Amino acid sequence: MTIHDEIDELLAADLHNELSDEERNALHTHLVECADCRQAHQETKAMNKVLEEKFGNEKPDLAFENRMLDGFRNRIPDHAGSSGRLLFNLLHSRATQLAGVAALLLALVQVGRIITGEHLLGGRGESLALELSVAPMEARDKEADFAKSDALRAKKTSYGYGPLKTAQDSGVAAPAPPATVTGGIARPEVAPEFHEEKPAPKMATKERVVVTGSDIPTSEEVAQNPVDTYRRDDTESTATTSPALANRKLIRNATVDLEIVSFDQAVQKITAFANEEKGYVATTSSEKQENGKLKGEIVVKVLPENLDRFLQKIRGLGELKNQTLGTEDITKNYFDTEARLKNARVMEQRLIDMLKKKSDDINDLLQVEKELGRVREEIEKMQGDLKFWDSQVQFATVTISLAEKDLEEAAKYLLKERAQLALYTPEVEKVYNDLKALASPKVQITNAQLDRDNTGRVSARVSMLIAPEESDGVIAKAKAMGRVENFQVQTERVAQGGEAMSENANTKRDKVELNITISRDEQEQAFQQTTLRIRTSGVDEKAKKLRELVEKQGGRLRNSSFSRDPEGREYANVSLRVPMKSYNALMQSLDSLGKVENVSVQRQDRTGGQIDEANAPADLSIQVYSQGNIVSSDTGVIATLRRTIGQSAAAIMWSLRMIGVGIAFLAPWIAAIVILVWIVRRIRRR
Amino acid sequence: MMDANEREVYRAAIHGDREAFEMIIRTHSRPLFAIAYGILQNREEAEDAVQDALVKAWKSRWRVRDPEKFPAWLCMIARHRARDVFRKRRPIPKDLEEHAPSCPTHPVEDTTLELDQQLQTALATLPEVHRAALSLRYFEEMDYAAIENRLGLSNGSLRGILGRALARMRKQLKPALASEQP
Numbered sequence: 006m007t008i009h010d011e012i013d014e015l016l017a018a019d020l021h022n023e024l025s026d027e028e029r030n031a032l033h034t035h036l037v038e039c040a041d042c043r044q045a046h047q048e049t050k051a052m053n054k055v056l057e058e059k060f061g062n063e064k065p066d067l068a069f070e071n072r073m074l075d076g077f078r079n080r081i082p083d084h085a086g087s088s089g090r091l092l093f094n095l096l097h098s099r100a101t102q103l104a105g106v107a108a109l110l111l112a113l114v115q116v117g118r119i120i121t122g123e124h125l126l127g128g129r130g131e132s133l134a135l136e137l138s139v140a141p142m143e144a145r146d147k148e149a150d151f152a153k154s155d156a157l158r159a160k161k162t163s164y165g166y167g168p169l170k171t172a173q174d175s176g177v178a179a180p181a182p183p184a185t186v187t188g189g190i191a192r193p194e195v196a197p198e199f200h201e202e203k204p205a206p207k208m209a210t211k212e213r214v215v216v217t218g219s220d221i222p223t224s225e226e227v228a229q230n231p232v233d234t235y236r237r238d239d240t241e242s243t244a245t246t247s248p249a250l251a252n253r254k255l256i257r258n259a260t261v262d263l264e265i266v267s268f269d270q271a272v273q274k275i276t277a278f279a280n281e282e283k284g285y286v287a288t289t290s291s292e293k294q295e296n297g298k299l300k301g302e303i304v305v306k307v308l309p310e311n312l313d314r315f316l317q318k319i320r321g322l323g324e325l326k327n328q329t330l331g332t333e334d335i336t337k338n339y340f341d342t343e344a345r346l347k348n349a350r351v352m353e354q355r356l357i358d359m360l361k362k363k364s365d366d367i368n369d370l371l372q373v374e375k376e377l378g379r380v381r382e383e384i385e386k387m388q389g390d391l392k393f394w395d396s397q398v399q400f401a402t403v404t405i406s407l408a409e410k411d412l413e414e415a416a417k418y419l420l421k422e423r424a425q426l427a428l429y430t431p432e433v434e435k436v437y438n439d440l441k442a443l444a445s446p447k448v449q450i451t452n453a454q455l456d457r458d459n460t461g462r463v464s465a466r467v468s469m470l471i472a473p474e475e476s477d478g479v480i481a482k483a484k485a486m487g488r489v490e491n492f493q494v495q496t497e498r499v500a501q502g503g504e505a506m507s508e509n510a511n512t513k514r515d516k517v518e519l520n521i522t523i524s525r526d527e528q529e530q531a532f533q534q535t536t537l538r539i540r541t542s543g544v545d546e547k548a549k550k551l552r553e554l555v556e557k558q559g560g561r562l563r564n565s566s567f568s569r570d571p572e573g574r575e576y577a578n579v580s581l582r583v584p585m586k587s588y589n590a591l592m593q594s595l596d597s598l599g600k601v602e603n604v605s606v607q608r609q610d611r612t613g614g615q616i617d618e619a620n621a622p623a624d625l626s627i628q629v630y631s632q633g634n635i636v637s638s639d640t641g642v643i644a645t646l647r648r649t650i651g652q653s654a655a656a657i658m659w660s661l662r663m664i665g666v667g668i669a670f671l672a673p674w675i676a677a678i679v680i681l682v683w684i685v686r687r688i689r690r691r
Numbered sequence: 692m693m694d695a696n697e698r699e700v701y702r703a704a705i706h707g708d709r710e711a712f713e714m715i716i717r718t719h720s721r722p723l724f725a726i727a728y729g730i731l732q733n734r735e736e737a738e739d740a741v742q743d744a745l746v747k748a749w750k751s752r753w754r755v756r757d758p759e760k761f762p763a764w765l766c767m768i769a770r771h772r773a774r775d776v777f778r779k780r781r782p783i784p785k786d787l788e789e790h791a792p793s794c795p796t797h798p799v800e801d802t803t804l805e806l807d808q809q810l811q812t813a814l815a816t817l818p819e820v821h822r823a824a825l826s827l828r829y830f831e832e833m834d835y836a837a838i839e840n841r842l843g844l845s846n847g848s849l850r851g852i853l854g855r856a857l858a859r860m861r862k863q864l865k866p867a868l869a870s871e872q873p
Contacts, residue, residue: 014854021828023835023850045858052861059810060829063734065724073720074713076742081749083709099756 008035012042016049110660116670117663254394256333257309257401259316264408265323268299271407275303278318282311284400291407295416300408306400319405326408339394346387352380416501418512422473423495424480424519429526430487436523437465439486447472448479449516465523476517483521488620532585532621533608535592538628541599544575548629551579554594558587563624573631580626586619598629701758712752716745719765722831722841726766727773729826730819731780732811740776744769766841770823806867813863821856824849 008015008031015032018024024032036043265271268291276286284307291301307315316328356377360370430436437455444450452468471479484492498512541547545567552562560583567577583591595601703711720741727737727744748768755764814822820842827838835849844852 011854013858014850017854017857018835018850021835021853045861048861048865049857052857052864055806055810055864056825056829056857056860059807060826063728064830065721065734065738069724069738070717070720072738073716073742073745077713077716077745077749080742080746 008032009039009042012045013049016042016046017053020049020053110664113667113671114660114663115667117666120666120670121663252336253334254336254339254398255309256335256394256397257312257331258333258403259312259328259330259401260404260406261316261319261325262327262406262408263319263323264326264410266410268301268407268409271322272301272303274322275305275319275405278315279305279307281318282307282315284308284311284315287402296411298409298411300406303405303407305403305405307403309398309401312401312403315403319403323407335394335398339391342387342390346384346391349380349384349387353377353384356380419499419501420512420514421497421499422476422515422517423497424476424517425491425493425495426480426483426489426519426521427491428483428487428521428523429490430523431526433463433465433523433525436486437467440467440469440483440521440523443469443479443482445475447475451518463525467521467523469519469521471517471519473514473517476519480517480519483519487523488526490621526622530609531582531624533588533606534624534626535604535606536626536628537595537604538602538630539595539599540602540631541629542631544577544629544631547598548577548579551595551598551627551629554591554598555581555583558583558591558594560584560587560591575631577629578626579629580624582622582624584619585621585623588623591625595627698758701761705752705755705758705761707752712749715761715765719762720745722827722833723765723769725826725830726769726823726841728830729822729824730770730773731777732814732822736776736780737773740773741769744772747772763841763843767843770819770842774819806864809864809867810860813860816863817856817859820844821852824852825856828853 012035015024015028019029019032036046263271272289272291279286284305287304287306289301289303291299293299305315312330316330356373359373360377428436434455437453441450441453449470450467451470452466454467455463455465457463469479499515539547539551548565548567552565555562560581562579562581565577565579567575569575700711700714704715723741723744724737727740728734731737731740744765748765755761814825817825823842824838827833827841833841835853836846838844839846839849842849
């Protein structure tokens with residue numbers, strides 16, 4: 006910018022003395038050079054002069070300020086005192102103003118609440134405003150609580166004092182023991198009690214003395230007793246240990262179980278061993294088993310002193326399965342019997358003497374004879390016993406049980422077949438009757454029952470025994486009667502004539518036992534279960550089309566429902582069952598209905614049995630639904646934002662309402678007060 | 692920057708000190724009158740406007756938070772008041788202001804008028820701020836910085852305003868001036 010361009014400003018400023026020295030010099034230099042600017046300078050100077058004159062004329066007079074002051078004083082009378090100023094100062098502070106506004110709003114809200122009788126029951130939107138108003142209330146409640154607890158405490162303490170006081174009272178009322186305690190006579194007062202009680206302990210000690218006195222001898226007796234018993238024991242033990250072993254009568258016997266290869270050879274060897282040991286074979290017995298094996302028992306008598314050696318020898322014959330060695334002590338019985346025998350002999354002699362002396366009375370004679378007979382009988386019996394014992398003691402008895410190897414081998418096998426068949430059919434009763442009709446001499450029905458429960462479900466069970474040659478045919482016939490859900494055959498080989506395995510035993514087929522259960526096919530569990538969703542528009546129409554598709558594929562509709570939610574989305578739930586063979590075709594045709602989503606297939610593996618997979622049912626549950634928000638509209642940032650805004654808007658609306666109510670409540674009063682003040686002022690001014 | 696004493700007076704006035712406010716009336720009435728007169732070009736009306744402005748200022752003094760801005764605030768009230776009065780008196784069609792520069796095209800007619808009349812007309816064509824600035828300058832002979840402060844103008848802008856106002860005036864009044872100055 007050059008001076009020439011700014012000439013107007015510079016000229017004015019120059020006239021008003023607002024230029025710096027530099028600027029003024031520059032301006033005047035330019036004015037010398039530039040004729041136009043000089044012209045302008047002249048004009049501006051003239052203009053300035055005119056203006057100075059004009060404004061100089063119009064200047065307010067000297068009394069102007071006073072007029073202003075008077076006017077001001079007239080219009081604003083000075084009656085607002087210092088209190089007004091204080092109020093003004095207070096009002097002037099912004100914090101006070103804000104607090105005042107907030108307090109006013111709050112007060113209005115509270116007034117509104119009081120009027121409408123609204124409480125904390127409101128929705129979430131109100132919480133914001135409510136919190137504000139609740140805070141003081143809580144504080145109030147707390148204070149109240151404090152007050153309560155204080156009161157309680159006070160009560161408690163008073164209760165606490167109560168008993169104390171009564172105790173003191175009663176203490177005062179009662180003949181005062183504390184006084185006696187403090188008094189010097191305290192001891193004597195306590196002492197009498199002791200004196201009174203003393204006689205009793207004395208008696209007790211006396212009694213005790215008596216008791217102990219009587220006790221001592223018994224305890225001494227007890228102490229002596231053990232000594233006596235010991236002595237007795239000693240005598241007894243010496244008595245039992247004293248007899249010599251040599252005189253003892255002992256019966257020894259042994260049993261041996263042996264498994265041997267050949268029974269006959271073993272018997273020969275045992276006989277030879279018995280002879281070697283000065284013994285003999287008492288008995289042999291043998292038995293032939295069904296499978297041709299022999300088992301038997303040999304009783305050998307040997308001299309007791311040779312028994313051990315004999316047992317050693319026969320062990321070598323085969324495998325020792327079991328051996329027992331026993332000794333029976335018959336010493337006492339033996340000698341008793343011997344003694345009685347002696348007596349009986351004496352008796353016999355006497356009777357014989359009597360017979361010789363007295364022979365007059367036949368009666369007596371008979372009596373003696375009779376008595377003699379009885380005694381002789383006894384003697385003979387005792388002599389027999391003694392002889393038996395002697396023989397027993399003389400020889401030890403060895404009982405040898407012999408069994409050839411593989412004795413348990415089975416003679417033959419019976420093949421038992423047990424078949425379980427589970428059938429599913431729409432007509433349970435027909436199949437049941439058909440099965441019963443299969444009965445023939447070779448097919449025997451053992452059990453048939455038809456069950457119908459109260460819900461109308463029918464199931465049947467048929468058990469039959471089939472001759473082996475017929476079994477395959479009958480089972481095939483039964484299978485053809487319905488859809489086989491499960492077929493299991495259990496084969497059992499039952500060994501006969503022995504338990505052990507055998508290579509050469511032959512096997513025979515037994516009757517086949519067939520158990521058939523028949524149930525209605527609705528009850529059948531699906532072979533596989535599929536759930537899927539189809540997203541499409543026009544749910545109802547598509548659901549209808551789906552039903553048509555299913556019928557075309559030989560499936561059956563089991564259940565279907567249709568619903569529409571508040572947001573206008575439609576859902577059709579269809580559950581259906583198709584045979585496995587048309588499952589894939591159906592799945593493919595579903596694509597024509599819409600977008601297939603969330604396909605999940607669950608297959609239940611059946612254990613064992615043969616499953617007719619092509620005809621097995623497959624369950625499908627299909628949800629057809631209209632396009633829309635798959636994600637719930639209740640979630641997400643925008644929804645949250647929307648909810649939040651909604652809530653805050655509700656809160657604001659609520660507080661507005663409350664403020665409105667408050668204003669409506671207070672406004673008439675305020676207006677009345679204002680009008681009153683105004684009227685009073687008017688009257689005072691006049 | 693104003694001195695501490697002056698500032699204290701303003702503060703006291705804001706806080707309701709009547710004496711302080713009367714002191715301010717004494718010292719500030721004339722600039723206020725200058726502004727009002729610049730706008731209204733009429734002494735009686737200007738006086739009334741100043742009076743009203745003072746009363747209004749007293750009543751709403753608590754609105755001023757910074758005592759330093761009190762003078763400018765007073766001037767603003769006076770300007771508003773003067774403008775209200777001016778509008779009530781004669782609602783000027785907007786195009787009059789716009790067509791104002793075309794006035795010099797009829798200098799022949801203007802020359803016949805009295806200089807004072809012409810001056811009045813020329814002043815009336817100026818924008819309000821220009822007129823206020825001119826009157827403050829010529830009534831009170833205030834320096835540029837003070838005027839800028841009162842009128843709430845930015846630093847240094849007054850020079851342009853006054854320069855343009857004077858140039859416009861002198862161009863409009865050229866014939867009359869020429870005749871007056873031989």
